[in-house]
Amino acid sequence: MISVENISKSFGEVTAVDNVSLQAPDGKITALLGANGAGKTTSMRMIYALIKPEGGQVLVDGINTHEDPVAARARMGVLPDARGLYKRLTARENIVYFGRLQGMKEAKIKERCEELVDRLGMGAFIDRKTEGFSQGQRVKVAIARALIHDPQNILLDEPTNGLDVMSTRAIRRFLKEQRSLGKCILFSSHVMQEVSAVCDEITIIDGGRIVASGSEDQLRDKTGSENLEDAFVSLVGGEKVV
Numbered sequence: 001m002i003s004v005e006n007i008s009k010s011f012g013e014v015t016a017v018d019n020v021s022l023q024a025p026d027g028k029i030t031a032l033l034g035a036n037g038a039g040k041t042t043s044m045r046m047i048y049a050l051i052k053p054e055g056g057q058v059l060v061d062g063i064n065t066h067e068d069p070v071a072a073r074a075r076m077g078v079l080p081d082a083r084g085l086y087k088r089l090t091a092r093e094n095i096v097y098f099g100r101l102q103g104m105k106e107a108k109i110k111e112r113c114e115e116l117v118d119r120l121g122m123g124a125f126i127d128r129k130t131e132g133f134s135q136g137q138r139v140k141v142a143i144a145r146a147l148i149h150d151p152q153n154i155l156l157d158e159p160t161n162g163l164d165v166m167s168t169r170a171i172r173r174f175l176k177e178q179r180s181l182g183k184c185i186l187f188s189s190h191v192m193q194e195v196s197a198v199c200d201e202i203t204i205i206d207g208g209r210i211v212a213s214g215s216e217d218q219l220r221d222k223t224g225s226e227n228l229e230d231a232f233v234s235l236v237g238g239e240k241v242v
């Protein structure tokens, strides 16, 4: 479970994230939904302890990420915005390397790697060097690498960005499986369709601030909208060019 309490971050004059709080419970898929520049990536980076918030705190399974980052990170699997694979290594080597960094035993790494190859449909390219991989292949490897140690909390920054329909469906199916295992899943997205297809809870961020949160039905009811896109536009104060 992830609990974010009043985190903020500025870059010079730009307030990227302003007093953001959100909850991502176990057994649910929670979305951080916002337009370009709304503060999603900055929030996610603070949540997975890559950058330090100027105020507030993040608790992962009750562990404060800045008081005990090592313990908190061990409980998280992160797909960052920069997927960052080692291109001279094969997909399998990338995944195995992360397992070793997590201090896993070789036999366990092998077993878990096979499971992820199967679940994410990576059989056709698992032993190829990742240089030249398509976006979909890269994302699958990066997700498998992040989840090699089977963490309780799964954080993904725009996981289906740039993916085709088949890859998108494979990732959705995978996330739903993880949810049924009781995992806490938090992902950021600007794609309504994506959020609508998989999320139980939605937190909307705009201009660095949380403007609403709830299920899709609750957000639609609140705004009297027929769909999530209309609810979103209404909650962020109408159409605007950013």
Ligand SMILES: Nc1ncnc2c1ncn2[C@@H]1O[C@H](COP(=O)(O)OP(=O)(O)OP(=O)(O)O)[C@@H](O)[C@H]1O
Pocket (backbone or CB within 6 Å): 011, 014, 015, 016, 034, 035, 036, 037, 038, 039, 040, 041, 042, 043, 190
């Ligand atoms: N390192 C940085 N230096 C300066 N400004 C930054 C930096 N990182 C983010 N910002 C600014 O903070 C704001 C929020 O950016 P952020 O990347 O968190 O948004 P986002 O919601 O992830 O957007 P997108 O969907 O376009 O990726 C933007 O105005 C951005 O220009």
